[in-house]
Amino acid sequence: FDPPNTEGVATGDIMQFIFSGAPGNHTVSQASFDAPCVQMAGGFDSGYVFVPQASDTPPIWNLTVTNASARTLAIYFYCKQTAGPVGPHCLAGMVGAIN
Template identity: 35%
Template sequence: ATGSTATAAYAPGPTGTGTASPHVQTVSVGKDGLVFTPDTIHAKVGEEITFQFFPKNHSVVQADFNNPCNPSENGIFSGFFPTPAPGPSNKTFTITVKDDKPIWLYCSALKPKPHCAAGMVAVINPPKTGPKTLDAFRAAAKQTTNSTSPATPNGGDVESPKPSGSATTTSEPATFTGAASS
């Protein structure tokens, strides 16, 4: 399956300040079944990607291309987001893109079957050419029989949206220090 690309517009700051709000893209996790929507995200350095979780329980974990369904060292991990129907969760997970290298992602939830092995994978900034495609990553993931989760969340912020639409950080910000795999 081919992925779609998320789009969002810059929100300009007050006139004359020369600043702009960060470009934010939202990815739905589990909204349409065991999938990330969109599953292919193109983002510039400094842009934020917010993961919004849907029932029943999902996560976002960074993997190396050649080792799907297993976490990369010091990679992104949202933790688990158990979410009652109809969703979405009252919390989100937001990362900031640090470079333009590919970031391969999967869901490490195991019930009712391992989500990664069911093909629940995504990529941020896929390679423009070569054999490392989302379809190849998904095919390799489907050859696995299990998923592994890191011990602790890393690489982003868990936030609870307020009714006004602003967000409040509810955990200590994690710092993404690992290199993205390509």
């Protein structure tokens, strides 16, 4: 995830998600504070992105922040993959927030 600091994000900033590490399918899906592992209706979703076993060029997905000045709450996101050796990725800690 780049930039690692997600505070003070402004309209037009691009948040870059770099898919590396654990191979398999992963997502960047919008959630809410109240339901951090549930896709938010109408929220953003990268769709499943395949992460190969090893790669010099990991897949990247960009999120352009819109209307940051009107936002009063953080933007929450998670990985909605439910399969894998650790179980659902969200429950294993694949969650985050943009403030």
